[in-house]
Amino acid sequence: MKKKKCAVVLLVVNLALGGLNAQFSEGAEENDQFGLAFAIINDNYTGSVERGQQGYYIGPDDFITAAFLLRFYWRNWRIAITENVLTSRHFNYRYDLLFAALAREYRWGELILLPEVGLVTKGRYRGADIQNWFHQLRAIPDVSIPYSSGGIGGFLALTVEGELFQQVGSTSYFYAALELRLVTDYAPSRIVPVMGCQTEIWRNRIQFESLLGWRYLLNEIDQYSELVESGILGAVSVKVRLYKKIYFDFGLSVYPARNLENDPLYANKAHNYIPQIWSVFSWNTAGRGLRNYIDY
Numbered sequence: 001m002k003k004k005k006c007a008v009v010l011l012v013v014n015l016a017l018g019g020l021n022a023q024f025s026e027g028a029e030e031n032d033q034f035g036l037a038f039a040i041i042n043d044n045y046t047g048s049v050e051r052g053q054q055g056y057y058i059g060p061d062d063f064i065t066a067a068f069l070l071r072f073y074w075r076n077w078r079i080a081i082t083e084n085v086l087t088s089r090h091f092n093y094r095y096d097l098l099f100a101a102l103a104r105e106y107r108w109g110e111l112i113l114l115p116e117v118g119l120v121t122k123g124r125y126r127g128a129d130i131q132n133w134f135h136q137l138r139a140i141p142d143v144s145i146p147y148s149s150g151g152i153g154g155f156l157a158l159t160v161e162g163e164l165f166q167q168v169g170s171t172s173y174f175y176a177a178l179e180l181r182l183v184t185d186y187a188p189s190r191i192v193p194v195m196g197c198q199t200e201i202w203r204n205r206i207q208f209e210s211l212l213g214w215r216y217l218l219n220e221i222d223q224y225s226e227l228v229e230s231g232i233l234g235a236v237s238v239k240v241r242l243y244k245k246i247y248f249d250f251g252l253s254v255y256p257a258r259n260l261e262n263d264p265l266y267a268n269k270a271h272n273y274i275p276q277i278w279s280v281f282s283w284n285t286a287g288r289g290l291r292n293y294i295d296y
Helices: 025-032 049-054 127-137
Strands: 034-042 063-074 077-088 093-104 106-108 111-123 151-162 173-181 190-202 206-217 231-243 246-258 271-283
Antiparallel strands (some): 034 271, 106 111, 111 151, 173 190, 206 231
């Protein structure tokens, strides 16, 4: 598969219907100030050390086997840093992808526009050390796969959001999203239509969110495209206000992949859906939904 290095245009159009006003209504005004979020994402869950020793676990422990997200918010500005730890047992290579982006929010009528500019780098960013450290904690064998060569690219993005429907007197509402992304290298371009729902199940304390869509990949990228394919994207999350401006999110997202050999349940299938289990620790993020944490 041949790499194509064209001029950078990463265009994200996210038409989100309703993710802005109903979330934790007492805390929504906090988002005009400083906010911080750190997310840990993993595709491997053993449930117990004994299950790890026996080789039983949920998730393939392959492709994006872990991800780490850091988000800084200040009024209309956002800095997003993401590291993806990628492995391929089938093709015997691994590498880490690091994304860093700066975005600013603008309002246009009922819509919110979020243009973004950033860099993407492929290389060695301690992903192997992190993966094997976690394996040692769960009594899972280490993964010894050589790193492939790296490089650097850039991207531009645009996100458009707007509210669609919310019943009067209710904290529940539905939203839809459309994402279009064009990337130079190291990750494929894509278009992603999405629909979802957010609702408070304990007012100002606990919020539930679900999302379902389709991720269509527009081109193929060396190595990365050998492990992923177009298909359904889904996610659910629960956001809990722990104390004042301190929040904890946890959830599960799934998306299609291929050529994954290590999953005890799906090793013999031509393709499967990777479960990504994630946790988010944040400060002052009342209005931030799960779409802030599934852009890996």
